[in-house]
Amino acid sequence: METSSLRPAEARPVPAAPEDAAGAPAHLTTADRIELLRAMLLMRAIEARALALYRQGRVPGSFYDGFGQEAVSVGAAFALGPRDRLCPLHRDLGAHLVRGVAPARILAQYMGRASGVTGGRDGNVHFGDPASGVIGMVSMLPDMMCVATGMAMAFKLRGEPRVALTWFGDGATSRGDFHEAMNWAGVQRLPVVFVLENNQFAYSTPLSKQFAVDPVERARAYGFPGVTVDGNDVEAVFEAVLEARVRALAGEGPTLVEAVTMRMHGHAAHDDMRYVPPGLLAEWGERDPIERQQQRVAELGIDVDALRAAVDAEVEAAAAEASAAPMPDPADAVRGVFAEGEPVPLGDGRAPWSGFVEALS
Amino acid sequence: MPTMTYLEAISDALREQLRADERVFVMGEDVSAFGGAFKVTDGFVEEFGEQRVIDTPLAEAAIIGTAVGAAVVGMRPVCEMQFADFVACGFDQLVNVAGKAHYRFGLAVPIVVRLPSGGGFSGGPFHSQNPEAWFMHAPGIKVLAPSIAEDAKGLLTAAIRDPNPVVFLEHKHLYRRVKGEVPPGIYETPMTARVAREGSDLTVIAYGAMVHAALEATEQLDASVEVLDLRSLVPLDEAAILASVAKTSKVLIVDEANETCAAGAQVAALIAERAFEQLDGPIRRVATPDVPIPFSPPLEQAVLPSVDRIRDACRDLLDY
Numbered sequence A: 001m002e003t004s005s006l007r008p009a010e011a012r013p014v015p016a017a018p019e020d021a022a023g024a025p026a027h028l029t030t031a032d033r034i035e036l037l038r039a040m041l042l043m044r045a046i047e048a049r050a051l052a053l054y055r056q057g058r059v060p061g062s063f064y065d066g067f068g069q070e071a072v073s074v075g076a077a078f079a080l081g082p083r084d085r086l087c088p089l090h091r092d093l094g095a096h097l098v099r100g101v102a103p104a105r106i107l108a109q110y111m112g113r114a115s116g117v118t119g120g121r122d123g124n125v126h127f128g129d130p131a132s133g134v135i136g137m138v139s140m141l142p143d144m145m146c147v148a149t150g151m152a153m154a155f156k157l158r159g160e161p162r163v164a165l166t167w168f169g170d171g172a173t174s175r176g177d178f179h180e181a182m183n184w185a186g187v188q189r190l191p192v193v194f195v196l197e198n199n200q201f202a203y204s205t206p207l208s209k210q211f212a213v214d215p216v217e218r219a220r221a222y223g224f225p226g227v228t229v230d231g232n233d234v235e236a237v238f239e240a241v242l243e244a245r246v247r248a249l250a251g252e253g254p255t256l257v258e259a260v261t262m263r264m265h266g267h268a269a270h271d272d273m274r275y276v277p278p279g280l281l282a283e284w285g286e287r288d289p290i291e292r293q294q295q296r297v298a299e300l301g302i303d304v305d306a307l308r309a310a311v312d313a314e315v316e317a318a319a320a321e322a323s324a325a326p327m328p329d330p331a332d333a334v335r336g337v338f339a340e341g342e343p344v345p346l347g348d349g350r351a352p353w354s355g356f357v358e359a360l361s
Numbered sequence B: 001m002p003t004m005t006y007l008e009a010i011s012d013a014l015r016e017q018l019r020a021d022e023r024v025f026v027m028g029e030d031v032s033a034f035g036g037a038f039k040v041t042d043g044f045v046e047e048f049g050e051q052r053v054i055d056t057p058l059a060e061a062a063i064i065g066t067a068v069g070a071a072v073v074g075m076r077p078v079c080e081m082q083f084a085d086f087v088a089c090g091f092d093q094l095v096n097v098a099g100k101a102h103y104r105f106g107l108a109v110p111i112v113v114r115l116p117s118g119g120g121f122s123g124g125p126f127h128s129q130n131p132e133a134w135f136m137h138a139p140g141i142k143v144l145a146p147s148i149a150e151d152a153k154g155l156l157t158a159a160i161r162d163p164n165p166v167v168f169l170e171h172k173h174l175y176r177r178v179k180g181e182v183p184p185g186i187y188e189t190p191m192t193a194r195v196a197r198e199g200s201d202l203t204v205i206a207y208g209a210m211v212h213a214a215l216e217a218t219e220q221l222d223a224s225v226e227v228l229d230l231r232s233l234v235p236l237d238e239a240a241i242l243a244s245v246a247k248t249s250k251v252l253i254v255d256e257a258n259e260t261c262a263a264g265a266q267v268a269a270l271i272a273e274r275a276f277e278q279l280d281g282p283i284r285r286v287a288t289p290d291v292p293i294p295f296s297p298p299l300e301q302a303v304l305p306s307v308d309r310i311r312d313a314c315r316d317l318l319d320y
Helices: A032-054 A070-078 A093-099 A103-110 A143-157 A176-188 A214-219 A233-249 A282-287 A289-299 A305-324 A330-334 A354-360 B008-022 B044-048 B058-071 B084-098 B101-105 B132-136 B149-161 B210-219 B240-246 B264-275 B297-303 B307-319
Strands: A085-088 A164-169 A194-199 A226-230 A255-260 B003-005 B024-028 B053-055 B074-079 B112-117 B142-144 B166-171 B179-181 B194-197 B201-204 B225-229 B232-234 B251-258 B286-290
Touching: A032 A070, A032 A093, A032 A103, A032 A233, A032 A289, A032 A305, A070 A093, A070 A164, A070 A194, A070 A233, A070 A255, A070 A289, A085 A233, A093 A103, A103 A305, A143 A176, A143 A194, A143 B058, A143 B084, A176 A194, A176 A214, A176 B058, A194 A233, A214 A226, A214 A255, A226 A233, A233 A255, A233 A289, A289 A305, A354 B232, A354 B264, B003 B008, B003 B149, B008 B024, B008 B044, B008 B074, B008 B149, B008 B166, B008 B179, B024 B058, B024 B307, B044 B053, B058 B074, B058 B084, B074 B149, B084 B112, B084 B132, B084 B166, B112 B149, B132 B166, B132 B232, B132 B264, B142 B149, B149 B166, B149 B179, B149 B194, B194 B210, B201 B240, B201 B307, B210 B225, B210 B251, B210 B307, B225 B240, B240 B251, B240 B264, B251 B307, B264 B286, B286 B307
Parallel strands: A085 A164, A164 A194, A194 A255, A226 A255, B024 B053, B024 B074, B074 B112, B112 B166, B142 B166, B201 B225, B201 B251, B251 B286
Antiparallel strands: B003 B179, B142 B232, B194 B225
8 A cells, every 4th residue: 555655635546446346255145235235225215315304394403414425334334243333423324224223213313203213312313223232423523433442442351252343534533532542442452443434525624634644544553454445335345344343353453444435415415515626526426336236236137126116115114104203292301311220231233244144043 | 437538438439349340440541550640549450450450541532432432331430530630631522422322312321430639739720620510511420529538438339330421529638638437348328418517507518628628617616507518519419408508598608619600609509599588698609719720839729718718708607
């Protein structure tokens, strides 16, 4: 990997996609490859539906999505076992879907309904379903790097074969919590995977104003490897995170996985993206992660149109269910600040990768 | 019953919880090999090992942030900030991550952050602060501030067993200065106020080191002065405060913290709102003026609430 010649003033050079798109990957069955596509389709369909609801005034506040970045959250979450724990970011809806959070609860979350994951206490993707082993993010970035590091510390202290994983963006690498978590995880050789979701812009700020050297280069300075993958190739993201997980479980410590992608929508729905250089969106549009996976799956002889139709129907039903759900009771606004009694342990999320299913059976 | 210093009582609580509950571990800067800057965890690593007495990098945000992570997967971390002042570096993790998790999605975060706080010995602007009010203003965090050895042990035990984030203010000036009988074995002190001395003419409300200043200031007064030790700031024992004011009709509130929006300001607001009819004089406050805590002894003594200032305020009120 080149370091000195890296010029982050320009958009990150993107690693080449696999030439043989239909070539069977080492760790994925046909069912896995379909599931990866299905999760990405579901993420995009939910976010498209939610964006429409936002424009109709039915989603309060602001609306953030991960359009174009679906492969990063889906691919990484797919590499996690049921007892692993994760802290997704606001463009990582796919991680929640892989772990099994129902679309109706997610749409209700956006709409501030009582049946949303936070019952209306927090908005958009600021949620984590404890039953799925997911910790919700906060808006101060990348705070969850420290939290994931702490989960990994507990796993190591107890000698449990589990990993923690968290995502964060290019902008978040400028804050001190990035350094504190990277250093801590490196010093203690913790089973944690850091996924840097490099989507070219932090709100309107391009990489050239964020760092002088690509942050993936920093990993080595903290004593562990940093690898760059094509963040628009869901199978490549999966493979990189799977490898990082294997390293973590072998006691070899953390890995920084940089997934290079592009935020195809504005920072939030209000953002017209006037700061994005002409042509960049078109260039990345050619590399759409869903199109790519759809082509692979189609070449396996799968009816992707039927898959798409099933996903769309599922999202329509979820939207109807969420729209019919009641708003929260105002009296609930002052409840639940403090916990009482023994905490309920986090649940184990869905872990659909065939490798885990086989290991369990 | 054994007699212990305030510091020994804190160590005792930690040691007993480490023995009783395998989920408990302590971490912080220099807490392991060195036993902590104030020696609270002296000898711990020999008994419990480096896995449970963890020397961390110099990283307050990560100390608190990793504690949150460990807590949500079933551990009971007890973090030490080397000085309470340094919690400013971990403020965000405590206030935004730990404090809001249960409200947002029902996720309990059982962590304790120990804060060696307070001034009086030339610590200067960065080793003398009383930051408790910062956390009173942040929903979801309990705030404890014991004044005597027995309560220091019992409240720290309660904090470690509590399912919420708890900041535990241990006043550095009390560490070796205050001694008292401490029950052996495990016990919890309730997060309520304690009547440190009963009285009927005037109530002095204080917590932490100021309880001792209040007791000393009112010892020789020719009046019956009640001293109420709050012990817990969140939850705040409103019933005990109102009951004492109803009994005496006069109240002085003492904070070692900077005056504006201090814990005592909240207590004053509570009394003004809920006990106005019982008052027979203005609510008076003695606190540190809104300046950083200066280093040089004459400067520091000029700003910290002194026994004389408290006594003068009591006399004014008694004469009112």
